[in-house]
Amino acid sequence: MIDTIVPIPTDTAEPVADERAAKMSARNVHVYYGNKEALKGVGIDIHDDRVTAFIGPSGCGKSTFLRCLNRMNDTIPGARVTGEIELDGEDIYASKMDVVQLRARVGMVFQKPNPFPKSIYENVAYGPRIHGLASGKAELDNIVEKSLKRAGLWDEAKDRLQESGTALSGGQQQRLCIARAIAVDPEVILMDEPCSALDPIATAKIEELIHELRGRYAIAIVTHNMQQAARVSQRTAFFHLGELIEYGRTKDIFTNPREQRTQDYITGRYG
Amino acid sequence: MATTSSGHTIKAFDQDLDRLRALISEMGGLAEHAIRESMRCLVQRDLDGAAKIVEDDKKLDALEIETEKRAVQLIALRAPMAADLRDVVASMKISSVVERIGDYAKNIAKRVPLLEEVSNIEPLSLMPEMAKIATQMVHDVLNAFVERDAEAAVRVIERDKAVDDFYNSIFRTLLTYMMENPNNIGQSTHLLFIAKNVERVGDHATNIAEMVYYAATGDYYVDRPRGADPLKA
Numbered sequence: 001m002i003d004t005i006v007p008i009p010t011d012t013a014e015p016v017a018d019e020r021a022a023k024m025s026a027r028n029v030h031v032y033y034g035n036k037e038a039l040k041g042v043g044i045d046i047h048d049d050r051v052t053a054f055i056g057p058s059g060c061g062k063s064t065f066l067r068c069l070n071r072m073n074d075t076i077p078g079a080r081v082t083g084e085i086e087l088d089g090e091d092i093y094a095s096k097m098d099v100v101q102l103r104a105r106v107g108m109v110f111q112k113p114n115p116f117p118k119s120i121y122e123n124v125a126y127g128p129r130i131h132g133l134a135s136g137k138a139e140l141d142n143i144v145e146k147s148l149k150r151a152g153l154w155d156e157a158k159d160r161l162q163e164s165g166t167a168l169s170g171g172q173q174q175r176l177c178i179a180r181a182i183a184v185d186p187e188v189i190l191m192d193e194p195c196s197a198l199d200p201i202a203t204a205k206i207e208e209l210i211h212e213l214r215g216r217y218a219i220a221i222v223t224h225n226m227q228q229a230a231r232v233s234q235r236t237a238f239f240h241l242g243e244l245i246e247y248g249r250t251k252d253i254f255t256n257p258r259e260q261r262t263q264d265y266i267t268g269r270y271g
Numbered sequence: 272m273a274t275t276s277s278g279h280t281i282k283a284f285d286q287d288l289d290r291l292r293a294l295i296s297e298m299g300g301l302a303e304h305a306i307r308e309s310m311r312c313l314v315q316r317d318l319d320g321a322a323k324i325v326e327d328d329k330k331l332d333a334l335e336i337e338t339e340k341r342a343v344q345l346i347a348l349r350a351p352m353a354a355d356l357r358d359v360v361a362s363m364k365i366s367s368v369v370e371r372i373g374d375y376a377k378n379i380a381k382r383v384p385l386l387e388e389v390s391n392i393e394p395l396s397l398m399p400e401m402a403k404i405a406t407q408m409v410h411d412v413l414n415a416f417v418e419r420d421a422e423a424a425v426r427v428i429e430r431d432k433a434v435d436d437f438y439n440s441i442f443r444t445l446l447t448y449m450m451e452n453p454n455n456i457g458q459s460t461h462l463l464f465i466a467k468n469v470e471r472v473g474d475h476a477t478n479i480a481e482m483v484y485y486a487a488t489g490d491y492y493v494d495r496p497r498g499a500d501p502l503k504a
Contacts, residue, residue, distance in 0.1 A: 254356075255353060255356065256357075263354060266352045266353055267353050267355045268279045268281060268284060268352075269279050269280065
């Protein structure tokens with residue numbers, strides 16, 4: 001097995017490598033869309049209590065890689081994934097892995113807020129109900145309230161739980177989607193450009209939320225906004241043309257990247 | 272280490288950075304000239320020239336403010352990253368150091384009218400030579416900044432020892448003069464301050480070199496060789 005993790009300089013006191021075992025660990029991941037190789041052997045670890053940002057130009061493979069982490073690529077015809085991805089040491093591409101269960105453990109928030117055309121309450125209650133996480137109405141109510149609170153939407157939504165989720169503003173809808181993701185008690189949350197359709201204030205609220213959620217979940221976020229990656233993440237991975245070019249502490253990547261291509265991209269020189 | 276390569280996709284960003292660098296060069300040119308002039312005025316006892324140095328120092332003060340203003344604007348409007356960010360921060364720090372070098376020239380110029388009949392004191396002949404090395408260090412280190420040349424910056428750091436050696440030599444000589452005849456104490460003290468100012472110029476050039484090194488490489492220059500301590504001489 002080829003370990004494709006980019007070596008990290010060890011010149012600073014705080015180690016990049018974590019003493020703890022990785023929450024998710026990817027090794028030598030290749031993704032093919034038909035004949036096209038979209039990811040060329042990526043290896044990366046994602047940890048609890050930490051936000052990992054994936055950055056890179058369009059088509060670099062960052063979203064493709066994110067989607068491997070909860071097997072969303074399975075749904076794309078012609079997509080093929082090779083390599084190893086483990087969640088708590090368990091191969092998520094093993095035949096015995098229940099994909100529905102996996103996606104409950106590794107939740108996802110998308111670029112465009114996509115609430116179900118149902119009430120705010122139902123949007124959050126849907127997941128726990130189908131996964132059988134609540135034994136009765138009171139318990140379900142409790143999960144909905146707790147999830148909306150964690151997503152920072154409770155105060156705005158508590159008096160209108162029966163209104164349609166689509167009646168909320170864009171930023172509220174995205175927080176509703178985050179509430180929906182955390183309602184099934186996931187361990188990892190994947191976010192694919194969660195703020196690109198939001199205004200700066202809604203974006204700031206989501207970023208603050210990401211900061212709060214970080215203590216509870218491992219979070220991986222794909223973003224085109226480098227300032228956002230700098231603001232919300234502790235680790236940053238730079239992808240380019242399907243390869244992982246550099247992975248390290250966010251503060252190092254944005255002040256002193258080791259790779260020329262990273263430097264060119266983050267300073268706005270990428271031609 | 273990753274360095275900058277081609278220009279920014281947004282051309283105005285390059286122009287802003289170039290303008291910042293040009294300001295530092297301009298300040299450096301003025302500071303070098305001020306030190307050189309202060310030495311000429313000292314040796315030739317040119318009181319008018321000395322007064323002009325004091326007056327011209329205001330230009331450096333104004334340029335320092337201009338540099339800081341542009342750097343803050345650039346950070347606010349362009350959000351520079353990595354090597355660009357290090358460059359902008361270095362520009363701000365370097366401009367305040369260069370302004371300080373101008374202050375040393377001004378201080379030397381202010382002492383020129385206070386000195387009488389110094390021409391018979393031997394260390395005076397050493398002073399312009401010492402100042403020549405120090406100003407050349409300032410010149411070279413600012414070129415290194417503009418060129419983002421870490422190696423050139425290191426070469427400047429290595430030359431500070433020569434300035435320190437000059438200072439130690441002048442210090443000992445002036446001490447001898449003062450011991451020989453207490454009437455020399457006033458003049459010698461002024462000259463000692465002047466030598467100290469020039470020695471500080473060398474130190475500041477060294478500080479700038481360290482900033483240039485960090486801006487260019489992203490790493491800190493830690494192995495700074497220290498000159499001999501004059502207090503133990």
